[in-house]
């Protein structure tokens with residue numbers, strides 16, 4: 001497939017509308033989850049939309065999070081000193097993937113392996129950044145995630 005015809009992961013999953021739906025439903029589930037509910041007890045009402053914008057930018061969409069929400073350093077700062085555990089991280093990833101299934105996000109092998117790859121990477125960084133002594137690098141660039149080793153979207 002010529003490179004210019006390959007959609008970004010952001011386009012493939014349905015753009016910001018799909019990410020907003022995913023994030024909104026995900027944090028509804030998070031709030032009523034025994035393990036994660038307390039971690040997000042004080043999250044502000046804009047949190048799901050901010051996370052949707054962040055994910056969108058990472059997955060190849062518009063640079064809204066960098067332009068309007070403080071970029072990667074701000075995201076890192078939000079995780080500092082939260083002492084997140086691997087158990088909480090795993091539940092976060094599980095619930096996000098359950099929500100992707102519930103909302104029928106694309107479930108082809110190429111897309112889902114790329115999504116899981118990013119969630120594993122990003123959530124492990126969140127845990128590392130939440131440990132004592134971690135700090136936010138002021139110029140931390142926004143991560144970018146693409147199709148990876150599978151070399152392109154599902155073709156049937």
Ligand code: HEM
Pocket residue numbers: 039040042043044046047050051054055069074075078079082084088089092093118119121122123126127
């Ligand atoms: C790929 C993985 C992750 C991404 C992309 C992500 C993204 C974000 C972003 C963008 C924010 C800041 C939102 C804003 O600007 O208002 C944030 C805050 C936060 N994140 Fe994460 N996060 C990830 C993993 C996790 C995990 C695994 C946990 C816990 C188990 C977690 C817990 C939190 C908490 C508690 C906040 C602050 C919420 C508040 O009180 O406002 N994050 N995250």
